[in-house]
Amino acid sequence: MVAMSARPNQEAAAQRAENDAPHRAGFACFVGRPNAGKSTLTNALVGQKVAITSNRPQTTRHTVRGIVHRDDAQLILVDTPGLHKPRTLLGERLNDVVRTTWAEVDVIGFCLPADQKLGPGDKYIVKELAGIRKTPKIAIITKTDLVESKALAEQLLAVSALAEELGFEWAEIVPVSAVEKEGAGRSPSDKGGGGRGAGQVDLLADLIAPLLPESPPLYPEGDLTDEPEMVMVAELIREAALEGVRDELPHSIAVVVEEMLPRTDRPADKPLLDIHANVYIERPSQKGIIIGPKGKRLKEVGTKSRKHIEALLGTPVFLDLHVKVAKDWQRDPKQLRKLGF
Numbered sequence: 001m002v003a004m005s006a007r008p009n010q011e012a013a014a015q016r017a018e019n020d021a022p023h024r025a026g027f028a029c030f031v032g033r034p035n036a037g038k039s040t041l042t043n044a045l046v047g048q049k050v051a052i053t054s055n056r057p058q059t060t061r062h063t064v065r066g067i068v069h070r071d072d073a074q075l076i077l078v079d080t081p082g083l084h085k086p087r088t089l090l091g092e093r094l095n096d097v098v099r100t101t102w103a104e105v106d107v108i109g110f111c112l113p114a115d116q117k118l119g120p121g122d123k124y125i126v127k128e129l130a131g132i133r134k135t136p137k138i139a140i141i142t143k144t145d146l147v148e149s150k151a152l153a154e155q156l157l158a159v160s161a162l163a164e165e166l167g168f169e170w171a172e173i174v175p176v177s178a179v180e181k182e183g184a185g186r187s188p189s190d191k192g193g194g195g196r197g198a199g200q201v202d203l204l205a206d207l208i209a210p211l212l213p214e215s216p217p218l219y220p221e222g223d224l225t226d227e228p229e230m231v232m233v234a235e236l237i238r239e240a241a242l243e244g245v246r247d248e249l250p251h252s253i254a255v256v257v258e259e260m261l262p263r264t265d266r267p268a269d270k271p272l273l274d275i276h277a278n279v280y281i282e283r284p285s286q287k288g289i290i291i292g293p294k295g296k297r298l299k300e301v302g303t304k305s306r307k308h309i310e311a312l313l314g315t316p317v318f319l320d321l322h323v324k325v326a327k328d329w330q331r332d333p334k335q336l337r338k339l340g341f
Contacts, residue, residue: 032111
């Protein structure tokens with residue numbers, strides 16, 4: 001009889017311990033080379049699009065905060081621009097943003113794509129992370145849906161060995177597929193809590209939460225980002241503008257929303273939001289690429305981005321786009337300030 005009653009008692013004790021566990025809240029940032037899957041991972045954890053994604057490197061230009069609400073914790077995820085060798089003043093400022101963010105967060109997640117071998121850029125970032133002693137660091141192997149289990153195992157071992165070589169241990173090593181919401185394979189490493197199983201996106205949140213400080217929620221329930229709406233709208237337009245452009249053009253595109261106002265003559269049950277935005281490029285020759293023959297391409301950008309904007313804001317939108325030249329804005333401090341950098 002005693003043996004039969006022990007299990008329910010254990011479960012009750014575990015439930016009480018869980019209920020008594022302190023709530024945690026804090027900031028975790030994802031870092032890595034450009035195009036390492038940081039923005040896709042942020043969106044997957046939040047469960048909604050808060051960061052724009054593109055197969056173009058250096059798509060992220062701001063620190064985007066996505067908020068994950070859980071019963072036991074609130075995770076504020078900071079998606080940073082990719083750390084890279086800067087060629088312009090914009091590049092230098094983006095790198096400064098990354099390093100400033102590292103100093104302010106509670107957990108750092110280093111993102112490394114499963115389908116790309118550890119390169120000089122990754123080693124450079126991990127070497128910098130090794131110098132940040134007190135902040136827990138998680139290695140996140142992204143895009144695991146693109147590789148076989150053998151290649152994934154090699155990547156997990158490589159990232160573990162790199163930390164050992166630089167004199168620190170990862171708090172966790174987690175394989176993740178943000179696209180499928182679950183990773184493949186298991187970590188073969190016994191270093192720093194690696195080998196935690198399938199690496200699902202939800203598991204990553206489970207592993208980050210205990211590393212955060214004890215705290216009540218920092219944002220109201222229901223908030224998914226603290227990005228201003230005008231900034232998010234501008235980013236959605238830029239995401240649509242990035243699709244299908246020539247290699248030299250992506251970094252030249254910036255978007256500024258000049259005005260967002262409700263249409264005054266509309267009935268309450270049929271609102272319409274007027275959004276006026278400018279797409280900036282660096283040279284007059286780029287204008288035709290963005291606009292396209294007879295304005296076709298700019299119209300496509302407007303149609304595609306409007307759908308995402310309406311989903312974000314929950315209201316019908318009239319989007320007015322104009323293309324303007326801001327000569328060599330990536331290298332001009334005055335232009336960078338004007339464009340919000």
